[in-house]
Amino acid sequence: MNLGLSHISLSEIIDGNTLNFTAGHVEVIVYDSRKISTSQKSVFFALKGLQKDGHIYCQHAYEKGVRCFVLEKAIELPNDATVILVEDTLYALQQLAQHHRNQFSIPVIAITGSYGKTTIKEWLYYLLKDDYKVARTPNSYNSQLGVALALLELNETHELAIIEADISHPNEMDRLEEIISPTLGVFTSLGNHYAEHFNNQKAHLNEHLKLFKHINFCFILEHYSSPFRRNKIATITTHSEEWRDYISSNEQFPDNKALCLKVAEFFGVDKTLLKAKMEKLPTLSGRQEVFEGIQDNLIINDTYNIDIDALEQSLEYQFASKERNRKVVVLDLSFVNKNRQKEIKQLVERYQPDAVYYIEEGQLPLALKNEEDALILFKGSFRSNLSELVQRFKNRKHETWVEFDLKAILYNVRFLQSKLQPNTKTLVMVKASSYGTGDVKIPHFLQENGIDYLGVAYTDEGATLREQGVHLPVMVMNTEKNALYDIVRHCLEPTIYSLAQLSDVIDFFQEQGLENYPIHIKVETGMNRLGFQKETISELITLVKNTQCVQLKSVFSHLADADNSDSSYTEEQIRIFEQIKTQFTSEYNAPIIFHLLNSEGILKFAAKASYDMVRMGIGIFGYAYNTPGLKESIRWKTTVSQLKEIVPGETIGYGRTFTASEKMTIATLRIGYADGFRRALSNGKGKVFINNNSCPVVGNVCMDMTMVDVTNLNVQPGDEVEIIGQHQTMLDFAHQLETIPYEVMTSISKRVARIYIKN
Numbered sequence: 230m231n232l233g234l235s236h237i238s239l240s241e242i243i244d245g246n247t248l249n250f251t252a253g254h255v256e257v258i259v260y261d262s263r264k265i266s267t268s269q270k271s272v273f274f275a276l277k278g279l280q281k282d283g284h285i286y287c288q289h290a291y292e293k294g295v296r297c298f299v300l301e302k303a304i305e306l307p308n309d310a311t312v313i314l315v316e317d318t319l320y321a322l323q324q325l326a327q328h329h330r331n332q333f334s335i336p337v338i339a340i341t342g343s344y345g346k347t348t349i350k351e352w353l354y355y356l357l358k359d360d361y362k363v364a365r366t367p368n369s370y371n372s373q374l375g376v377a378l379a380l381l382e383l384n385e386t387h388e389l390a391i392i393e394a395d396i397s398h399p400n401e402m403d404r405l406e407e408i409i410s411p412t413l414g415v416f417t418s419l420g421n422h423y424a425e426h427f428n429n430q431k432a433h434l435n436e437h438l439k440l441f442k443h444i445n446f447c448f449i450l451e452h453y454s455s456p457f458r459r460n461k462i463a464t465i466t467t468h469s470e471e472w473r474d475y476i477s478s479n480e481q482f483p484d485n486k487a488l489c490l491k492v493a494e495f496f497g498v499d500k501t502l503l504k505a506k507m508e509k510l511p512t513l514s515g516r517q518e519v520f521e522g523i524q525d526n527l528i529i530n531d532t533y534n535i536d537i538d539a540l541e542q543s544l545e546y547q548f549a550s551k552e553r554n555r556k557v558v559v560l561d562l563s564f565v566n567k568n569r570q571k572e573i574k575q576l577v578e579r580y581q582p583d584a585v586y587y588i589e590e591g592q593l594p595l596a597l598k599n600e601e602d603a604l605i606l607f608k609g610s611f612r613s614n615l616s617e618l619v620q621r622f623k624n625r626k627h628e629t630w631v632e633f634d635l636k637a638i639l640y641n642v643r644f645l646q647s648k649l650q651p652n653t654k655t656l657v658m659v660k661a662s663s664y665g666t667g668d669v670k671i672p673h674f675l676q677e678n679g680i681d682y683l684g685v686a687y688t689d690e691g692a693t694l695r696e697q698g699v700h701l702p703v704m705v706m707n708t709e710k711n712a713l714y715d716i717v718r719h720c721l722e723p724t725i726y727s728l729a730q731l732s733d734v735i736d737f738f739q740e741q742g743l744e745n746y747p748i749h750i751k752v753e754t755g756m757n758r759l760g761f762q763k764e765t766i767s768e769l770i771t772l773v774k775n776t777q778c779v780q781l782k783s784v785f786s787h788l789a790d791a792d793n794s795d796s797s798y799t800e801e802q803i804r805i806f807e808q809i810k811t812q813f814t815s816e817y818n819a820p821i822i823f824h825l826l827n828s829e830g831i832l833k834f835a836a837k838a839s840y841d842m843v844r845m846g847i848g849i850f851g852y853a854y855n856t857p858g859l860k861e862s863i864r865w866k867t868t869v870s871q872l873k874e875i876v877p878g879e880t881i882g883y884g885r886t887f888t889a890s891e892k893m894t895i896a897t898l899r900i901g902y903a904d905g906f907r908r909a910l911s912n913g914k915g916k917v918f919i920n921n922n923s924c925p926v927v928g929n930v931c932m933d934m935t936m937v938d939v940t941n942l943n944v945q946p947g948d949e950v951e952i953i954g955q956h957q958t959m960l961d962f963a964h965q966l967e968t969i970p971y972e973v974m975t976s977i978s979k980r981v982a983r984i985y986i987k988n
């Protein structure tokens with residue numbers, strides 16, 4: 230967003246009453262004070278949300294640097310803030326959006342109808358994005374806000390906009406039509422039970438079609454087309470010959486696909502390309518998980534969002550599936566407003582499931598426990614605890630899990646912090662799914678416990694954090710050029726390690742109209758991996774000084790030899806870092822955060838080299854080499870599936886690498902190299918503990934199973950087996966594999982269940 234509006238013109242556009250005025254201008258709109266993370270000039274709109282009233286966050290927004298506020302009621306704010314009063318902040322935001330939209334004369338496609346809008350929008354975007362620079366409504370917004378936000382994103386580079394317009398009450402569409410001023414229309418479909426606030430279907434249809442009052446051209450399925458003047462529409466018959474090569478006869482969503490094809494063709498997309506693209510249309514519900522559940526149920530775990538379109542896709546999927554006849558839907562509507570709840574219920578009814586259950590107050594309904602042999606769809610927002618409830622339906626055939634002791638982790642964080650100066654900040658590296666501990670549980674836990682910063686290796690990891698509600702600042706270590714858009718979109722902060730990369734980033738930010746975007750500089754002091762050489766630093770500083778786009782948030786380097794008891798190499802790195810720090814402080818006159826130490830470094834060099842921040846990693850799990858004071862936090866376990874007596878001469882497992890020379894009892898465990906229990910542990914290299922006894926591996930480790938010697942021990946099927954824990958530490962285990970805890974942790978495979986123990 231790059232509005233370039235003075236406070237005065239903003240106030241005029243939205244018809245506001247300016248209570249307090251200070252000169253200034255705004256570039257971006259903010260309405261969620263947690264997401265204010267660039268110091269771009271912004272205006273805060275206090276919107277009344279579903280849960281909270283935005284007015285209570287004004288102070289927070291002020292603290293984050295906002296100096297212009299649009300409010301419905303006066304709020305005490307310091308004198309240097311402009312305060313504009315309006316009757317309705319959402320309406321004012323829409324007025325601004327309308328004004329902004331009118332600056333551009335590009336085609337604007339508006340999509341409406343009961344179902345399929347988001348699907349069509351995303352598909353059209355996918356089909357057109359290589360030929361046009363397209364702006365589109367962000368996902369999962371309620372339409373009144375989403376429409377405004379999408380229009381406000383428009384800038385000179387856009388060649389086309391795709392906007393989704395949703396209505397639930399009579400007379401809403403006129404307003405949306407005014408704001409959007411669409412030039413082209415797409416009508417998706419009309420639901421049967423959908424029109425609760427409308428007298429009849431026709432009234433509902435007519436309300437939708439008001440969006441198309443002034444358009445040049447509309448794409449619509451044939452059976453909805455009667456109210457249209459013939460010269461203004463392209464009617465579409467789904468099953469016509471025309472689409473035979475593109476849409477197969479038994480496909481899902483043929484109508485939606487046909488509509489998209491027609492629009493793409495209208496915009497001149499090459500037919501052969503179109504065909505290839507149709508095969509790769511994105512699905513909305515990216516996080517759906519299907520697994521075998523208890524009582525022969527098959528579970529669709531789709532607990533990421535409860536967007537109507539995503540729900541429809543999940544239902545389509547569920548009801549098209551032949552795997553179980555009985556179809557059951559479980560909904561958690563706790564983060565959905567009343568109107569939406571009705572729509573969702575009606576949509577679900579349309580599919581006529583055999584049973585529908587609702588989660589109330591985070592509890593599974595009792596009757597759900599009696600479901601057998603059903604295909605059960607679990608649908609709710611990631612903010613609810615449904616995704617955890619779903620786990621209870623997991624068939625624990627594969628009883629292998631890893632436990633993380635959150636209490637020990639917090640203890641370690643506090644222990645490491647106790648070595649630092651009180652004003653030294655804490656960044657925790659959560660790369661590689663927080664060292665293999667799972668995507669977001671640890672980051673959320675760190676966020677709850679007041680950590681200042683997170684670090685990841687790649688942009689995608691940062692995006693996952695944002696998508697799952699982590700709002701701490703996130704530093705990204707490897708910033709590929711083609712990931713910059715996602716960096717900005719998710720408010721991530723890139724690390725720069727070369728001049729070429731720096732100029733790419735500056736070019737991109739300039740193109741996007743960004744100002745003072747935070748960046749981090751990595752300097753070379755002896756690791757010889759990534760980083761600016763000392764000689765290039767002057768030029769780097771000059772580049773940064775000559776642009777408005779970026780601000781130097783931090784400068785850092787990384788220790789190569791911190792765990793060596795001979796500290797001379799580290800001392801030398803600290804010396805070089807000091808010199809570089811002096812150079813930055815003298816040539817760049819704004820505050821910079823300097824940081825050097827990782828976990829091992831904190832344990833040894835905190836007194837002399839903590840600077841403004843440290844970067845913790847493995848230490849929070851308790852596994853630095855220099856460990857006094859840290860607590861181990863990880864236990865890895867499996868269970869015994871079967872016991873077997875063998876006699877001399879018999880062999881064990883693949884390749885028959887072990888032959889018994891006496892009578893033995895062998896236990897088969899539910900763990901193999903596909904779980905991360907590596908094959909190198911075969912034939913006595915590795916061992917496990919069962920009921921406090923050490924049991925060596927016999928024969929080769931298989932993909933999903935491992936055999937161990939339990940001769941003369943009291944062991945039963947189902948007994949718990951320790952791989953890492955009290956008897957065999959992470960370090961012991963790593964030594965057996967001639968590796969380090971980092972590799973062991975990040976090699977525990979995804980199929981191993983993660984369990985987080987709170988106390």
Ligand SMILES: *Cc1c(COP(=O)(O)O)cnc(C)c1O
Nearest residue numbers: 658787827828829844845846847
């Ligand atoms: C991974 C990483 C850390 C954390 O290192 P630990 O040894 O796990 O404490 C710190 N800084 C950088 C740049 C890293 O990549």
